[in-house]
Amino acid sequence: QQQVKQSPQSLIVQKGGIPIINCAYENTAFDYFPWYQQFPGKGPALLIAIRPDVSEKKEGRFTISFNKSAKQFSLHIMDSQPGDSATYFCAASRIQGAQKLVFGQGTRLTINP
C-alpha cells in the first residue's frame, strides 16, 4: 500500500523552466513532509521540508507548496539548471513512530541546457 503517491515518474524541462513535482498522501496523521534529492551514485540528501502549519516554504530556488485540505504537496524549482538533474523523492512521517519516513516513488528530473 503506497501511502505517498508521487508524480510524474520522469520529467524533462529546458533550462530556466519551472519543473513541478506533485505528491499526495492518505494518512492525515502525517505532520512532516521532506523532499530528498539524489544524484547518480549517491544516497538521497535532504533538500527542503515543510510542516502542515504553513502553506509554503522557500529555500533558494526550491519551494514547497502544501495543501492540507487536499492532502497534497509539491516541489517547484525556479530557474532550473542542468545541475538540478537528479531523482527527487517526497516523503512523509507521522507523530507516532517519529523518524519513520514513507517515501514516494521518485521523479527522475532532467534539465536540458
Place this chain on the structure above:
Amino acid sequence: DVKVTQSSRYLVKRTGEKVFLECVQDMDHENMFWYRQDPGLGLRLIYFSYDVKMKEKGDIPEGYSVSREKKERFSLILESASTNQTSMYLCASSLGGARRETQYFGPGTRLLVL
C-alpha cells in the same frame, strides 16, 4: 559533516547465500535504517533501530534480519539470498529523539543475486 559508509558499493551473490551488508555512521546517531530502492517503488523501509540491540520491522522485513551490537554499526542480513532481493540497498542514520530529524544516507550497495 555526517558520514554514513556502506561496506560495499557493488555485490554479486548466488541464490541461497547468506549476505551481510554493513553500515557505519560516525555522528553518534541513535537511529539507523535500512531501505531498498527499486525503480518506480521509491525507498521502502526494511528495518530500523533506535538504540543498540533494539530493532523494529519496517514495511518489507520478510527475508531480512538486522543486527546492531554497537551504536555506530547496523548490519542487514539476507539469510538466504533470492533473485527478488536484487536491488539497491541504502543505509541511513538520524539523531533520534521525538523530533523529525534529517536522515543521512550512505551511497548505497547495489546487490545482484544470480
